[in-house]
Amino acid sequence: MQSFGTWTVAVAAALVISLMGVHTKHLVAENTHLLTSEEHKMVLNQGMKEYPRDCYEMLMGSGGQARDGVYLIQPADYPILAYCAMQDGGWTVVQHITVNSSVDFDRTWVEYKQGFGVLNGDHWLGNEHLHHLTRGPGRYKLGVKLVDKDAVAKIGEYDPFMVEDERSGFRLRLGLFQGSALDALTQDTENYLHDNQRFTTKDRDNDNYFQNCAKLEFQGVAGGGWWYDACAGANLNRRNVIYWQKDCNKEHLCKYAWMMVKPSDTVKVVHTGDCKKDEL
Template structure:
C-alpha cells in the first residue's frame, strides 16, 4: 500500500501544476518549491508544463552582464527577459526526479527551432554550478554537447565577469561583441552557444550575427523516461 500526502501545498515545479490541472492551467507566473524555499517562476503550461529558467530578447533592456551572486539568485522580469537563478536551477535538477532541458529559438522570420537534452543536471555552488547533459534530439543544432572548434559546454562550470571558471586565457564573460559583454554562461574557450548575450543570440548555425534570432528560452521539466514519485510518499508494510 502506498500512502501519500496529496496534493502538496506548493508544487515542486510547473509540471506538477500542469498535471494537477489536467493540462488546462494557463501560462503565467506561479509559486513553486523546488527545495525548502518558495520561489516564483514562469510556467509554459501550453507547451506541457515547462519551468522557464531563462528568456532573452535580442537587444532587450535587461542586462545579462551580471555578477556571480546575481546569477545565483536570478534577475529580470519573470514575464519577460530573465534568469531564474543558478541555485534554483540546481535545486530543480538535482532532486530524486530526473529532469530534461528544453531549448527554444525563434528567428527574425518567426521560424522556431527546438531541442532537448535528457537528462540535465546543474551541480551546486561548490562545483561552480557545473552543467551535465545527456542525449540530445531536436530541430535545432546540438550546440552544447558537440565539440566544434573545442567549444564543449557540457561538463563546464559557470563563469561570470567576477568568477572566471572557463578554459580560455581571458574571462569569456568579459569579452565584448558590438560593445556588449558575453554575460554569464557555461563557457569552454569560449562558446559554440551563448543565450545570455543581449545583442546577438548565439547558437552555432541556427542563431548568429548572419542569421539573427529574436528570442530564446531555456526550460526544464521531468524527463519522459522516468516515472515521477512524490517524495512525500511512504510505503506501508502489509
C-alpha cells in the same frame, strides 16, 4: 510558446487559487525581486503548506487546465516564483532573452545565483534555483527554443539535465540531445564543449580561456554569464546577439530564446526486490 504578455501574473495566480480552492494571504517567495512593482501587488500567496515542485506538477494538479503565467513552485525548502509554459506541456522557464533586450545580462556571480530580470519577460531564474530544480529525486531535461527573425522556431532537448551546487561552480551536466536545432552544447563543430563546464561570470572566471569569456565584448556588449569552455559554441546570455552555433548568430539573427526544464519522460522505474541468479 507565445510572448509572455498573453497571460498576466494576476490571472495565472487567480487560476491556481481557484483550482486549489484555498484561502489567500500575503506572498512568501524567495525571488519576488523578479516581479515588477505592480505584479508584486497583484500576486497573492495561495496559502498552501506545500507547493508543486515544478510547473509540470502544477499542470497535472490542475487536470491540464492551468494557463501560461507566473506560479509559485517549491523545488527546495522554500517556494519560488517561476514562469510556466503550460500550453507547451508544463515547462518551467529558467531563461528568456530578446535580442537587444533592455535587461542587462552582464551580471555578477551573486546575481546569476539569485536570478534577475522580470519573469514575465527577459530573465534568468537563478543558478541556485536551477540546481534545486534539477538535482532530483526525479530526472529532468532541458528544452531550448530559438526563434529567428522570420519567426521560424527550432527546438532542442537534452535528457537528462542537471546543474550541480555552488561548491561545484554550478557545473552543467547534459545527456543525449534531440531536436530540430543543432546540438551546440555537447557536440560543437568548433570544439567548444559546454557540457561539464562550471559557470563563469564577469567576477568569477571558471572557463578554459586565458581571458574571462564573460568579459569579452562584441559590438561593445559583454558576453554575460555562461558555462564557457574557451569560449563558446553557444551563448544565450549575450543580449545583442543570441548565439547558438549556425542556428543563431550575427549572420542568421534570432529574436528570442528560451531555456526550460521539465521532468524527463524517459525515466525507467526499477522495482527493488530479491534478485535471482541465473544458472549457467
